[in-house]
Amino acid sequence: MTDGYGVEPAIGGELLSTSVKRLLLDRIIRGHYKPGERIIELQVSKELGTSQSPVREALRDLAAIGIVTIHSRRGARVRLPTSKELADISLVRSEIDALAATLATPLLDDEILGQLRDAYAEMERHHAEGDHVALTQADARFHRLIAANSGNEAIKHVFDQLEPFARTFITLTLRKADVTSIIREHKRILEALEKGDPSLAASHARDHQLNVSAWFRDHFESEDLVPGTGDGAA
Numbered sequence: 001m002t003d004g005y006g007v008e009p010a011i012g013g014e015l016l017s018t019s020v021k022r023l024l025l026d027r028i029i030r031g032h033y034k035p036g037e038r039i040i041e042l043q044v045s046k047e048l049g050t051s052q053s054p055v056r057e058a059l060r061d062l063a064a065i066g067i068v069t070i071h072s073r074r075g076a077r078v079r080l081p082t083s084k085e086l087a088d089i090s091l092v093r094s095e096i097d098a099l100a101a102t103l104a105t106p107l108l109d110d111e112i113l114g115q116l117r118d119a120y121a122e123m124e125r126h127h128a129e130g131d132h133v134a135l136t137q138a139d140a141r142f143h144r145l146i147a148a149n150s151g152n153e154a155i156k157h158v159f160d161q162l163e164p165f166a167r168t169f170i171t172l173t174l175r176k177a178d179v180t181s182i183i184r185e186h187k188r189i190l191e192a193l194e195k196g197d198p199s200l201a202a203s204h205a206r207d208h209q210l211n212v213s214a215w216f217r218d219h220f221e222s223e224d225l226v227p228g229t230g231d232g233a234a
Contacts, residue, residue, distance in 0.1 A: 067168055103155070
């Protein structure tokens, strides 16, 4: 069963709460649930044909990474982060991604480099097509491949905690600014990885996230995403 967004509520042996979390995050990214909007636990559970328990756990997981807020009497709402919060995330990511690139460079084989090339090609294609959700998914895959092949479990853990938060709100903001130059920064990272130069790869990875941080400061305005106060989400 899918929810109309191409996401399966449960897959194989995956925990149901994990599937629900993935589904809700996808809906938020696609603008089904807008910043400031309530996510009604009972309504979601009825829609998916589950108990409220996995929905509640999924919402708690999303709250832990800053995507939603939960109040005892008002339930869960999609968060309205500030531009500084998002810029700060990318500032931290600048060092995490630089370290990941340093460690991953000597470990990458032709298969992983090929997957990185594919992810970058997908980013360019989706950008040309104006598919912001697919673009940010390809972007996340590019950076996750580097983190996952760094040989460092702590890097992977921190990346998985930080990445969904920024991706959610950068997707909702893409209509407002030209990100062509930021997308092309991935090519410089890729070329440094292909050359096997860890210092250069780290430098480009760091610069990229610092530029994303500046991009959030310049272009993200949370009030524009509140229903009825601006153009809204894509």
